[in-house]
Amino acid sequence: MSVSNLSDRQQRAVDDLFRRIAPVADELGELFEARGHELALVGGSVRDVLLGRVGHDIDLTTDARPERVLEIVKDWADAVWTIGIDFGTVGVRKGGWQLEITTYRSESYDPASRKPEVSYGDTLEGDLRRRDFAVNAMAVRVPSHEFVDPFGGLPDLSAKVLRTPGAPEESFDDDPLRMLRAARFASQLGFSVDPKAVEAMTAMAGRIEIVSAERIREELDKLICGAHPREGLAMLVDTGLAAHVLPELPKLRLEIDEHHRHKDVYEHTLIVLEQAVGLETSGPDRVLRWAALLHDVGKPKTRRNEPGGRVSFHHHEVVGAQMAKKRLSELKFPKDVVADVSRLVELHLRFHGYGLGEWTDSAVRRYVRDAGHLLERLHKLTRADCTTRNKRKAAALSQTYDQLEDRISRLAEEEELAKIRPELDGNEIQEILGLAPGPVIGRAYKHMLDIRMDEGMIGKEAAKEALLKWAHAQGILP
Known part of the structure; x- marks a missing residue:
């Protein structure tokens, strides 16, 4: 798909992005091209640009293996980090831009494993096929600025719908976390989810249990903090995913609230x-x-x-x-x-x-x-x-x-x-009672705090009298 398929607004957004990032993206693209490799902006970076949202974090993908990426960027980047290199990702900072360069890859889960197995690919289209949704499977090659959309992400973006590039059953089986991502993007972007994907999510909800708690937490947190959290949560409940990751939520559906004014406590x-x-x-x-x-x-x-x-x-x-x-x-x-x-x-x-x-x-x-x-x-x-x-x-x-x-x-x-504190501090309490630090002083401090709460400021002398009265009543002093 060529750039001519973009609307005028989207074309302006892409042009604006490249006006700002060209000194970085095009330089880097030329470096990769000179060494016989491909490089493209990809995924959420492209999607967000087309939605008119541009940040300073850019995702790129390449046919170069991670070790080769390191060789290419080492003298060009201001900083490089390799925390994600086991998953094919090299982090780069250049000026004010944060770049993540990931080798073409495919991920899949062993049925009994909580961690994805990473294998590298050789083509951009193959890399895009393995992505979660078509709106995240668009790319722009650099330095040529060729727009690539083999799975119809642009029409989906216009329709505000989330659809997997291939069969949803295959996509969710490869990485079950994508089912939570569907709900998360529904929350963040206000998009609907393709009925075939919803059907697959419902049938495969139990598959989410092989995913680690940390990855589930990250998706749920992003969902909750999205612009439309209700939509995302409703999808989790309706598909049965919530029963596996947040079981307290669907259980509320069974309860009537005390006001008897709402459908149930879930709706409330x-x-x-x-x-x-x-x-x-x-x-x-x-x-x-x-x-x-x-x-x-x-x-x-x-x-x-x-x-x-x-x-x-x-x-x-x-x-x-x-x-x-x-x-x-x-x-x-x-x-x-x-x-x-x-x-x-x-x-x-x-x-x-x-x-x-x-x-x-x-x-x-x-x-x-x-x-x-x-x-x-x-x-x-x-x-x-x-x-x-x-x-x-x-x-x-x-x-x-x-x-x-x-x-x-x-x-x-x-x-x-x-800043409410007792009128007598710990040292003063010890001095008045003639005691060393210990549990009794802690109890006395709490008692004086209760007096402060109940009666407000009563003055040092009255506070001292109250402390002594309490100490005598407790048998602490004769």
Whole structure:
């Protein structure tokens, strides 16, 4: 397919790319050509250019083997890295561009293996055939700038559809992770998935279990942080893939939420996620999004039928926090992400104890202290969790939370809530009690912190009297 098949807008995008990258791409293409090798921009780099999105990371492919690539670029590149060389990839930095040059290849899985076997190919068309979707199987040769699209990626791009270059069964059998990529691209790009691919995903969902947790996590995280996460998640559930990689999600489909206003807790969860996304202020917040997705996963385990036909989910936030921690840990998320998401799940109902605004200043202080650095995210999660269709009730909840935030702001100005400490520090407690550091001092510190939370600032002398009174009552002092 020649460049003339591009629309005027797409042609301008390609021309713009080469105006900016030509000094790099064309120089490199000429180096490879002079040594008898091919080089082409490929995959997501070409797709994104045609979608009008150009970054500074460029993927290229070549018939040269990795060792040969190293020979060609060693005196040209500003920096070279070989972390992916076992999979045929050499990383290169030139000026402000990051380039990944990968040898033509094909990947396949042994039925019992979690790692792809890499074999090298000899033609660009063969390399493109092994790629996940036709929209990622387009290339532009350098330095000639010839556009190559043997599998109809350009029409698919215009139709916003994801279709495998060959039979989807073969593609997904070669690399089962491509099934998750379909859902991820549906989330990131807002594309639909070809019905034949969906059918194959449904039939082959169990094949995903041979893929490592780390690779699954990467795809799920990109999906959650995409522009259309609902579409991607719905695809995982509808095809049965979620039952293998995120089983807590489809289980929510069986539960009716406590408001009896939504189809099920699964639908409620997707709405909460969408509303949380709408509250973001500076790009995707993975912690907030995962917390929104997992905030009600404890409901199936805590469901109880109550008199009068009511259904309760007592303590589902505590159970859900444990489940969220377990799932994210199994997916190999960083410890700080696991801790933050599970903490938000645990705290997401705390606001509902606020009622009509009768919380004491002490309760507000504890709310802030328990949330810690997650307070702003907790604000957003709590607001997103209101999905009632009763406009009067929704407005009342919003107004009540507005009042809580106002009180938090007022107290924060007066007392620096984020830095609340007992009025007596550890050294002062030791001196007053005449004790060395140890468990008793820890208990005393906690008691003084509770006083600080409950009563605010009472002054050093009153704090000392309170400490001595507690110590006598505990039998610590005679």
